[in-house]
Amino acid sequence: MNFRVLYKTKVEYADLSARVYQGCSNFCKYCYCRIFCFEKGIYKDFKQTNVKSKFSGRAELVKAIKHDIKQLSNNHSLYLYFNTDPFNTLDEEKEFTNVVIEEVLKSTNWRIYTLTKRPKVGFNKIKKVVHEFEKNELEKSREGILRFINVDITQGKNNICDRLWFGITITCVNDEVHSTSLGDLEMYSDRNSERVKYIAKVKELGVKTWVSIEPIIPFIVHEDGKVEYIVENPIEIIQEFEKQNILPDLVIIGRLNHIKQFYEHGLGVRYNPKIEEMYNKWYVENIPKLLKFLRERNIKFVLKKELEQTLNSGF
Numbered sequence: 001m002n003f004r005v006l007y008k009t010k011v012e013y014a015d016l017s018a019r020v021y022q023g024c025s026n027f028c029k030y031c032y033c034r035i036f037c038f039e040k041g042i043y044k045d046f047k048q049t050n051v052k053s054k055f056s057g058r059a060e061l062v063k064a065i066k067h068d069i070k071q072l073s074n075n076h077s078l079y080l081y082f083n084t085d086p087f088n089t090l091d092e093e094k095e096f097t098n099v100v101i102e103e104v105l106k107s108t109n110w111r112i113y114t115l116t117k118r119p120k121v122g123f124n125k126i127k128k129v130v131h132e133f134e135k136n137e138l139e140k141s142r143e144g145i146l147r148f149i150n151v152d153i154t155q156g157k158n159n160i161c162d163r164l165w166f167g168i169t170i171t172c173v174n175d176e177v178h179s180t181s182l183g184d185l186e187m188y189s190d191r192n193s194e195r196v197k198y199i200a201k202v203k204e205l206g207v208k209t210w211v212s213i214e215p216i217i218p219f220i221v222h223e224d225g226k227v228e229y230i231v232e233n234p235i236e237i238i239q240e241f242e243k244q245n246i247l248p249d250l251v252i253i254g255r256l257n258h259i260k261q262f263y264e265h266g267l268g269v270r271y272n273p274k275i276e277e278m279y280n281k282w283y284v285e286n287i288p289k290l291l292k293f294l295r296e297r298n299i300k301f302v303l304k305k306e307l308e309q310t311l312n313s314g315f
């Protein structure tokens with residue numbers, strides 16, 4: 001198919017995604033896209049945080065989405081995004097993520113999943129979409145009432161609540177990933193405690209929520225072999241949501257990949273192959289407990305394939 005903005009992903013749980021921005025303003029030291037762009041020479045500096053878009057404005061983007069939607073059937077799911085944060089610093093100004101969401105909500109029956117580490121900005125954007133959508137649906141219903149009297153005016157609200165999912169990435173319940181002795185691992189993102197707070201707000205809005213616990217980085221290993229722990233027990237993340245009565249509707253669980261590049265480019269630490277074995281051992285010991293905990297609560301989850309392979313290897 002000849003797509004201009006959408007594409008089929010290779011991520012096991014995700015159907016479609018979109019290429020609206022290039023680059024990401026959140027400087028995550030483990031970021032696969034960042035590693036890829038740096039190694040391919042697309043980024044001159046690993047710390048690069050500028051974001052660009054090939055779309056000059058709203059009209060051009062809408063035209064591209066309409067073009068792509070025409071080639072697809074109903075019943076797709078769109079994930080925003082896998083190469084940047086949907087509410088990155090450029091989006092604050094351009095609002096292209098909202099343009100995509102609004103157009104897809106309007107023209108299809110697809111579900112849309114946003115995934116952010118900047119929920120402070122993201123929440124207001126999503127709130128705007130929800131209010132706009134409800135307003136339009138209400139208008140349509142009013143017209144319908146005049147004509148048919150029996151139109152269900154709650155339909156608009158139910159429709160958007162089922163179709164729009166707001167997700168956050170969170171791998172640690174406290175703010176440790178932001179304060180390791182080798183620097184902040186998610187430099188320009190909202191703190192973890194803030195992310196939890198905004199999931200509560202999104203729930204109040206009536207939108208479905210999901211949480212990506214990926215990549216779980218239980219510790220970092222210093223060159224002298226000293227281990228600095230970040231995550232003691234991943235169950236604590238879900239317990240925090242449970243304590244606040246805001247359990248997410250879906251959880252994704254994934255391991256740290258590209259460990260060598262994370263150490264050498266992100267942390268600036270010489271890589272030792274033994275580190276990978278240490279991570280594998282930790283995942284095999286701790287992840288099954290997390291899965292049991294989720295199953296006991298009937299929380300829907302997806303175990304990413306790389307982590308599943310690690311667990312199956314019975315390391």
Ligand code: SF4
Pocket residue numbers: 024025026027028030031032033034082083084085117
């Ligand atoms: S938010 Fe995602 S895309 Fe952006 S730097 Fe972090 S891992 Fe990379």
